[in-house]
Amino acid sequence: MSRECHISSLVVHSLPDCMSSIAQSIGSLDGAEIHGGQDTGKLIVTLETDTESQVVERINAIQLLDGVLAATLVFHHFEPVQERE
Template identity: 40%
Template sequence: MNISSLLVNARPEALPQVQGDLLALGGVEIHAATDNGQLIVTIEADSDRAAADLFTKISQQPGVLATSLVYHQFEPDPDEEA
């Protein structure tokens, strides 16, 4: 399991649309948003490739100006360890 934390900068006037678009992507959670368009987002994915693809999708959403990777961690899936 891959867990990543992102800082997403969006156009302030597009913030509601960006939030809706991001939440429609599987594995995405928004933890905070400011009026000036900054969002703290986490993504969970099964593989490095899936995490990278999701990061790219977020970066390409209409209204998103920039996406920065803040943190990335790989953990074994607890359901597969037993």
């Protein structure tokens, strides 16, 4: 089975009072990175994972954080990882 690289982006809508703790929790997830939106309550997040199931797991984890109203998948792309010889 060949390895894959999955790149996803999401918008995470949250309660303003919870923004700091949500951003910290998302930032601690493996492969997650926040690219802005803290001032608007709509975080722009990218995920880089090895499998599609990891994408789903990370989104579910984000949706279950206190203060998150919605985590919406905007983009998902995957391709095989080329092995170096």
